[in-house]
């Protein structure tokens with residue numbers, strides 16, 4: 513059984529941060545061939561019982577859970593860094609243009625491979641990702657993820673109106689394709705499927721109703737979409753659905769709010785929206801670099817905390833500006849500081865890190881499966897070099913606690929900190 517000696521960072525069952533400065537992580541292969549954590553704790557406590565294991569020692573390094581990105585678009589790797597007046601012109605001028613290219617399986621396969629390489633380089637071991645509207649784009653990504661033994665969740669975008677030729681799909685066909693893709697990919701090895709209505713303006717009532725019906729029939733399948741991101745988008749939804757009290761309630765009408773539903777942004781919410789999210793078991797994917805880049809607004813961390821809203825962090829590449837969990841955590845911190853007339857929050861390193869690992873896994877209904885290193889968790893982890901740059905090494909030497917050290921990594925770290933990414937117990941080439 514492979515065992516790893518290094519400093520360890522993870523979360524207890526009640527979500528407290530655990531840090532072992534000299535720890536041992538032992539993994540064991542399950543019947544399905546996936547390595548899982550079988551023991552974790554202090555080296556001094558575990559070393560004797562595990563003296564026969566094949567030991568790898570990484571002095572000066574920290575083993576931490578792989579990051580979980582709760583919302584990202586794999587067909588948008590060539591959209592990143594496209595400035596626009598706001599969400600709607602950004603979609604029209606850049607996003608739909610690039611996504612139209614995914615009708616070509618060779619383009620989709622090349623983009624999928626690049627995308628998964630980027631996730632790995634940045635220490636992201638699980639992502640909930642949009643594909644384009646072309647079923648081939650799902651096949652390309654799932655095939656590549658399966659070869660890498662990744663726990664990845666993805667789905668074909670549903671968008672049968674208000675979208676140009678080349679990306680717009682057809683209602684009946686789109687629902688048949690979704691059901692076929694669920695059959696082909698959901699639960700295959702570590703893969704999962706997400707029913708993916710793009711957002712209310714791009715989905716007819718018939719398409720939303722069909723998506724809701726699939727969400728009811730396949731209760732273990734995920735649902736992903738966007739909500740309450742941008743004021744122009746919200747005004748448009750109000751015109752399209754004057755009967756709904758709020759944007760979120762349109763999704764509720766169509767049966768699309770339930771556990772394993774993940775809604776990106778959730779910025780322009782009121783208390784009733786937050787209560788509805790909580791009551792339904794749906795989760796918010798918080799995308800701070802995207803929200804700052806597109807000028808969409810700022811997620812209300814204080815209200816989310818008060819409501820007990822299930823949420824986690826996400827890059828939202830290509831509206832988001834970086835694959836790096838460090839950049840996302842830093843942006844979330846800065847958004848939290850924004851006071852908007854109230855006292856701003858100072859989110860702790862513990863909260864930020866949790867929201868991008870075990871907290872995001874919890875939002876997916878995958879607590880105890882990924883995003884943590886407790887026994888039973890799949891062995892997806894990163895090896896952090898806390899002294900990866902001269903400034904990190906210098907600042908880290910002054911850190912008086914693990915909270916201070918992690919905060920330094922959040923502010924000053926980037927992919928150079930990720931020395932190795934381990935997927936299901938293996939380091940990919």
Ligand code: GUN
Nearest residue numbers: 607710711738802828831
């Ligand atoms: N709303 C509908 N589609 C998108 C998208 O691709 N990105 C973002 N950020 N918001 C959206």
Ligand code: ZN
Nearest residue numbers: 583738776828
């Ligand atoms: Zn998005």
